[in-house]
Amino acid sequence: MHMGPKGSQGSGSAPILCALDMAGMAELVDAPDSKSGFRKEVGVRFPLPAPTTSGDKMKFCSSCGGTVSYRVPKDDNRERAICDSCDLVHYRNPLVVVGCIAERDGKVLLCKRAIEPRYGYWTVPAGFMELGETVAGGAARETLEEALATVELGHLFAMVDVVDAGQVHLFYTGKLVGDYGVGEETLESALFSEDEIPWEEIAFHSGKYALEKYFQDGGRDNGVHVHELRRSTS
Numbered sequence: 001m002h003m004g005p006k007g008s009q010g011s012g013s014a015p016i017l018c019a020l021d022m023a024g025m026a027e028l029v030d031a032p033d034s035k036s037g038f039r040k041e042v043g044v045r046f047p048l049p050a051p052t053t054s055g056d057k058m059k060f061c062s063s064c065g066g067t068v069s070y071r072v073p074k075d076d077n078r079e080r081a082i083c084d085s086c087d088l089v090h091y092r093n094p095l096v097v098v099g100c101i102a103e104r105d106g107k108v109l110l111c112k113r114a115i116e117p118r119y120g121y122w123t124v125p126a127g128f129m130e131l132g133e134t135v136a137g138g139a140a141r142e143t144l145e146e147a148l149a150t151v152e153l154g155h156l157f158a159m160v161d162v163v164d165a166g167q168v169h170l171f172y173t174g175k176l177v178g179d180y181g182v183g184e185e186t187l188e189s190a191l192f193s194e195d196e197i198p199w200e201e202i203a204f205h206s207g208k209y210a211l212e213k214y215f216q217d218g219g220r221d222n223g224v225h226v227h228e229l230r231r232s233t234s
């Protein structure tokens with residue numbers, strides 16, 4: 001379902017207040033890191049800004065190959081790519097990245113990337129969620145693919161909105177079961193204590209954030225840390 005400007009949001013015990021100002025541009029504001037941010041008012045104003053990931057704008061319809069035009073469909077609130085031939089409306093929505101911090105004896109498993117972007121940098125095992133799997137299943141699968149490691153998943157502990165990339169990154173804790181190795185997208189895998197982590201060589205801000213929060217929590221369930229990355233920092 002695509003929520004229009006009149007849509008309401010609710011999230012159980014963590015209320016998010018929705019304020020509309022039709023004259024303004026969208027502005028999503030949250031505390032930089034915060035479980036406390038859940039209690040803060042989040043202002044949402046329409047119309048939403050044009051996506052900043054405009055470099056890969058769709059030109060042709062994926063169904064019939066016709067050219068597309070950008071306009072606001074009836075009963076919608078923002079521009080979509082609409083096929084000039086078959087009228088199909090192409091919705092684009094954020095992608096979910098799932099990852100896992102796999103731990104053994106106080107050390108966490110990191111992989112040195114064998115692919116771009118960030119070739120040669122260290123990363124928490126993570127990647128795009130696939131159709132047909134759960135968030136937890138994806139986190140476990142990425143750990144298996146990148147580090148040939150089986151994990152006993154713990155709890156979801158970090159969520160990072162990477163707004164300008166159109167992504168949401170979700171991180172689980174996990175206990176390493178058995179051995180680990182080097183997957184196809186990896187040059188090297190290794191366990192690091194907090195002091196040993198090559199903090200300046202971590203591939204992505206979201207992974208670095210997850211690592212920081214993991215060690216702050218001591219791996220214990222301390223709720224979900226929420227963070228937002230914008231172009232200036234991501």
Ligand SMILES: [Zn+2]
Nearest residue numbers: 061064083086
């Ligand atoms: Zn078409």
